Amino acid sequence: MLTDEEIKAVIEHAFKPFRCAVEILPNRQIRFQVIHKNKPTQLYTEPGIPLEVLREDTDLRGLLRSIRRLLGKQGYRFSPW
Numbered sequence: 001m002l003t004d005e006e007i008k009a010v011i012e013h014a015f016k017p018f019r020c021a022v023e024i025l026p027n028r029q030i031r032f033q034v035i036h037k038n039k040p041t042q043l044y045t046e047p048g049i050p051l052e053v054l055r056e057d058t059d060l061r062g063l064l065r066s067i068r069r070l071l072g073k074q075g076y077r078f079s080p081w
Helices: 004-014 057-073
Strands: 019-024 029-035 042-050
Touching: 004 019, 004 029, 004 057, 042 057
Parallel strands: none
Antiparallel strands: 019 029, 029 042
């Protein structure tokens, strides 16, 4: 089971070289945005997902792989993860 901070760190790392702003909300949800590295353009916004859904590493990485694939289809490339 991953801690809040571990979940946050995995999300931030998953979208390199782009910036990723991650926020843990008071209602125990996590919100994040993937932001273009050279301009303030948002590539993806996750408005809120319950932290409990992401406690297992395989569940978290599955979600992040799906988002990486989605953005990859739009032409964005990420560092190996």
